[in-house]
Amino acid sequence: MKNLLREVLCSRVYDVARETPLEAAPKLSQRLGRSILFKREDLQPIFSFKLRGAYNKIAQLSPEEQARGVITASAGNHAQGVAFSARRLGIRAVIVMPQTTPEIKVAAVRAFGAEVVLQGDSYSDAQAHCEKLVESTGMVFIHPFDDPLVIAGQGTVGAEILRQRGSGLEAVFVPIGGGGLIAGIAAFLKAILPDVLIIGVEPFEADAMYQSLAAGRRVRLEQVGIFADGVAVREVGRHTFPLCREHVDEIVRVSNDEICAAIKDVFDETRSVMEPAGALAVAGLKRYAAERESRGGAWVAILSGANMNFDRLRFIAERAELGEAREALFAVTIPERPGAFRAFCAAIGQRVITEFNYRLHGRAQAHIFVGVAIRDRSDAATLLEHLRQEGHEALDLSDDEMAKLHIRHMVGGHAPEARDERLYRFEFPERPGALMEFLDKLGGHWNISLFHYRNNGVDFSRVLVGIEVGDGDLPAFGHFLERLGYPHVEETTNPAYRFFLGESRP
Structure with missing residues (x-):
């Protein structure tokens, strides 16, 4: 703990990062009946707090390590943080990203002078390839969250909050992915202001820290939702977990609709558009406010990033009213x-x-x-x-997630001729050939009776498929799903499907 506090206070982040403002949110404050403040990390040079930890780590590498160059696997803000920092320090940087990464993010990393290697359909694929490159090249791996110097760099956010609002502070709401940001903020603030509440916020579909704290050990999630891709982490860090277990008071989980509503709230206050992970803390603050009374102090929400793909705005606007x-x-x-x-x-x-x-x-x-x-x-x-x-x-x-994603756009009645129809939601990687790969593996064994595709501007498209599969074919069909390897959820018993598209109700 002493080392961490020292590293926070002696960090190198201000060579590149700025001290971001702590701004009042008057509309949300009036609505919730308490003092709400936004910590504007979206105003960093790369529009995200990730620059702090990446630079603090890279700047403190030895001359021999810097000469070897740095490498990381990321499709998001950490990639830009590493690329920006390496350019500032004159170090070679390689970023491994999934092939499904939107071109806007690839272009942003290349604009900072980093070399981009596209590999695989998912972050896991990119990470595995990154590990091979580390072994073969000897480059220094920069972890996105599970490194003491990265945690200390992110902890400077807490130090700024203390300087900007040291008195009358009741709670700080922090988004959680791997835990680097909240571990740094919580450890620093609790050492100075032990009574301040540190509340973590995670999506229901990416709640690795919540599950880990409940189990008393690090839990690896089988699947994570990718809507808030900045916090879509399967397993929290071995450094961040014990810090969170000791210093975080509570974790609030929120739905994607609540995140969309929070993006709208931030826009109404600031006229800035957060990425989903960037507005996560505001969503958690609102849910917490609906369930708890305030002690009268200020509540701070960390706006962690604003690297939003424009194509996602349609989906967010559509779901914000439901979330609110x-x-x-x-x-x-x-x-x-x-x-x-x-x-x-x-x-x-x-x-x-x-x-x-x-x-x-x-x-x-x-x-x-x-x-x-x-x-x-x-x-x-x-x-x-x-x-x-x-x-x-x-x-x-x-x-009902399927009703909101698909059914509302394709209400068209039942299909009397469909027999033994089974309904599945799939996540297809948004790349050429993904649909053909699905059809090739399906072969001529089963007939597709329903198909609905909608691109929401993310790395993976959500697809609704109806397939005629008799009871006798279920084992073979299960084997097909395993070979396919795409995340999927069966929706055959979903009431919205039965109501509008499935077999006629008795």
């Missing part, structure tokens, strides 16, 4: 007779309808997919109960 509980999605059944549609609209009342999808289903009844503006979650529950009291069979789909 300003919109609810319903599946509603109405009788197929004159006047039924009008009766349904009367049941909705004066509420704003945000989306409406309808298709005739037989002559007895019709299924409707409808989005409605609401005040909060309790308002949605009130509306659902009202619809049922008015005689409409209704289902709230606001938390």
Whole structure:
């Protein structure tokens, strides 16, 4: 601990990094009824805090190590931090990135003078290739989070918060990936202000630190969600884990929709657009505020990065209202007779309808997919109960991931001819040949009965596929899925699928 505090105070980060402002967030403060401050790490030269740790590590390499050059595996902000730092120090840098990395990120790293090696479809593939290059070239590996000097560099964020708001500080909310940022901030602040709360924030689908602290040991996740790619880490660090276990008070987990809503909140305050991981702390702060009372001190959220791909904005804008509980999605059944549609609209009342999808289903009844503006979650529950009291069979789909990703865009009725249809969500690497690889491995064994693809501007595309597979073919189909190797989730029993696309309900 003494070494870490000394390394924070003696770090070299200000050769390249700036002391970022701690800004008030008046709109969010008024809404939540407490003092909210944003620590603007998005204002660093590479638009991310990652520059601090990367430079602090590289600047303290020996002359012999610097002569060997530095290497890392990253598709995100750490890559830019290493490239920027190496250029500043006149050191050769090699960055190994997955082939699926968006060109904007590859171009940004190359613009800093680093050599880019594209390898594999995932970060794991790139990391494995990076390890081989380290062995064959002797270059120095710069870890994105699990290195004492990297942790100390990130800890300078905590030192700045102390200088900028040393009194009246109640809680600091920090995004967690591998744990380097929160380990540095927590260790430093707890040594000076032991009563300040350090709250980590993770997505539900990438919660390696939460799982590890609950188990009392480092847990390796089988899969991680990639929406907040800046924190999509399967296993936290051997250095960061004990620091978090000792100094972090609590971890809050949030949904992707809550992250989207937080991006909108930050934009409303600053007119800056955070990447998903960059707004993660704000999402956690809002969830924490909904569940806990404030002691009266200021709450700080770390805005950790703003390297957003423009193509992702469509998806984020679409989901922000759901994340803010300003919109609810319903599946509603109405009788197929004159006047039924009008009766349904009367049941909705004066509420704003945000989306409406309808298709005739037989002559007895019709299924409707409808989005409605609401005040909060309790308002949605009130509306659902009202619809049922008015005689409409209704289902709230606001938390159904498949309904929000796919069904809302492809409501088209059932397929009477489809037999033994099984539904799967896949993540395809966004690269040429990915679909053909899927079809080649599928071969002529099973018929595709449904296919929906939507690119959301990330490294992997989400694909919904219906395949006709009889019970006798299930073992062979399971073997196909294993050979395919793409992340997937079966959705055959999903109520939204049954309602709009699957077999007719009895």
